Amino acid sequence: MPETTPYPPSARQVEILLVEDSEPDILLTLEAFEEARVPNRLHVVRDGVEALRFLRSEGEYHDAPRPDLILMDINMPRKNGLEVLREIKTDSGLVSIPVLMLTTSQADEDVRSSYECHASxxxxxxxxxxxxxxxxRAFEDFWLTFVRFPPRL
Incomplete structure (x- = not known):
């Protein structure tokens, strides 16, 4: 996973979980984050089942860091992004993690469902x-420069 450097030692590294099944979109996102002005580590999982295992530190993710932010696609195999979002927002250990839906879907129902499930x-x-x-880059300017994330547990 790429880490961007150099940054002042006082700058807090932002842990980001990207939940995305499209390899081209993963590569584009990795490239954009490599150029970020804020230190970050981008972790990638490719479906909703894997995302929940990462978030719950299960199996091969037993030492996964708690993400400060989740970027999640809606349309994925095994468990879609809305299903994962519902689980995150009903889990007392995960509910405070901001989740940004990052998707190709422009369907009003997907937008409404995402916000009803408490997407950020x-x-x-x-x-x-x-x-x-x-x-x-616009996402980075806002989320990685100005937003303060909940403290890690």
């Missing part, structure tokens, strides 16, 4: 490499 935001992935990178 909903971002539609733009089409095209440059547009996608611009969107990730």
């Amino acid at each position: 935001g909903y971002m539609v992935k733009p089409v095209g490499f440059e547009n996608f990178l611009s969107a990730i």
Whole structure:
């Protein structure tokens, strides 16, 4: 997993969990985060079942860090993003982690369902490499520069 450097020792590294099954989108996101101005570690899992195992430190994820932020696609195999979001927001140990839905779906029902399940935001992935990178950079400017995350447990 990439770590961006160098940063002042006082800068807190942000732990981000990307839940995404599209390899091109994973690669674009990794590239954008490598250029981030804020220190971060991006962890990638490829479906909802794997995401919950990561979040609950199960199996191969027994030493996984608690993410400060989750970026999650909706349309994934085995367990979709809305199902995972519902589980996160009803689990007392995970409920405080902000979850941003990052998806290609522009369906009103997906937007409504995401916010009803307490998503922290909903971002539609733009089409095209440059547009996608611009969107990730805008995300970084807000979420990684100005937002204060809950303390890690």
